[in-house]
Amino acid sequence: MKILVCITHVPDTTSKINFKDNNTKFDNSGVQYIIGPYDDYALARAVELKEATGSSLTVLNVGLAETEPTIRKALAIGADDAIRVDADPVDSFFVASQIAAQAAAGAYDLILMGRESIDYNSGVVHSLVGEMLGIPSISPVMKLDISGNVAKLTREIEGGKELLEVSLPLVAGCQEPIAEWKIPNMRGIMSARTKPLKVVQAKAVDSGVRLLKFELPPPKGAVKMIPADQVAQLVTLLKTEAKVL
């Protein structure tokens, strides 16, 4: 089996979000970058499947050169090789078009992604890629087993889950508890330095989406504290002041 895992390079979950250049660019000063947490689950499950079935495992990122340390980390966790499509990942349709082009060229059987990126949170790249390749896409996946050419998956739905079965090839957007996050060991880190990382040109795409500007939410007003023995007062405030009851 040939497995492709698509990873994002995103600000760590504790980052403060700020913008610069008149709110048109993300301000990355002081920001630590990580593999997207959901992508990390996808990668962890892919490493398990690779070990169990003797598959090959490629990671793919659409991003500028600054994402290479994050890609190397994925190699250290267990991917065999990597592809970076050299472009600013400006919107989901653009990114999906790049991934679909690489996926078609590499003829992968299983394409794993995160359920969503934590910068754009669009939750659409897996479905776009599935449609572009004309194959099924399933997300968010909590459990994935492969036997021969058939995948069995558990997908989360509102208030529950469903059990699905489908033949490969397949795109899946992953979330916990599909696998435990893996931490790279020393040997992984050493070998990652020399694993192949291919940089490819992006293809031109008109995604029909143009980013104009960013905005931060208005600052939160001060909290109103209510004494523990005046619970009824809270109910009154929720009714008359906040108007949410």
Next chain:
Amino acid sequence: MAILVFVESADGKIKKTSVEAVCYARAMGGPVTAIALGTVDRSELESLGTYGANKVLHASDEKLGQGVIQACASVLARAMQDEQSDILVLANSSLGTPVAARVAARINASLASNVVSLPDTSSGFVVKKSIYTGKAFSYVELTHPKKIIVIRKNAVEVKQDGNPAQVTPYKAAYSDGDFAVRVLSSEKASGEVLLPEANIVVSGGRGMKGPENWHMLEDLARTLHAATACSKPVSDIGWRPHHEHVGQTGIKVAPQLYIAVGISGAIQHLAGVNSSKCIVVINKDPEAPFFKAADYGIVGDAFEIIPKLTEAIKAAK
């Protein structure tokens, strides 16, 4: 601007989030056609008119009610053509979002998900999206002639003032290949208020000490007609099911009222709840970071406060 709205249902009833999608389309202007798939109560379909649908299409094939993503995408792509729709509006859900994306890729439409307000059409067609897990917004222009918009909960006010609509049977087009994904079984909590749909959410953290204490939160939730939720460690240890976990790596909610009990307010938890209209925090530690993100707070022992709060709400009804 002809608008098509994808309407989802569960157990024959239209989902609240889909009603919001119809209201959103109506507020945008153009003639609104709603389309529903599978078995849905007739009165429910007619009621879509009262929210602003000019026309209601119903493809009643039972097969379509299973929520198979590719099949729904095929039906919608074709319906947009049949109805000459310029815009497709859907509510964010485990079905709506993937269907929107597949239709967008198929017909080459501009796609925006997580949209939080009505489009600004004063120059071009600009929508506002929630990004960075609720920590920021972006404004994007949709430039293709066909546009697909997936809205977040509370993107628009629900108004009901029109007349019931006529329901027109619709012959849906799909192929066998659309059912390549087979649904073997599904489990759904029934009879409860579903978390992503709820207007009020009562959420518990590790401060609740154990699953045996959840009845207190369930009583409060029942009194408020609220859904229950929890922090990540609570679902990790198995005190509550995974689909109740909110935050960065869980469900993102945007209710009118979020009541957090015994949750410290870690940044990853806040990321899932920061779009709530009003946040109440109950925690015994006055230094708990959650108070900084709250509208109202009570410092004290949850085990004393929660029963009192439930009583106070009953008394005020």
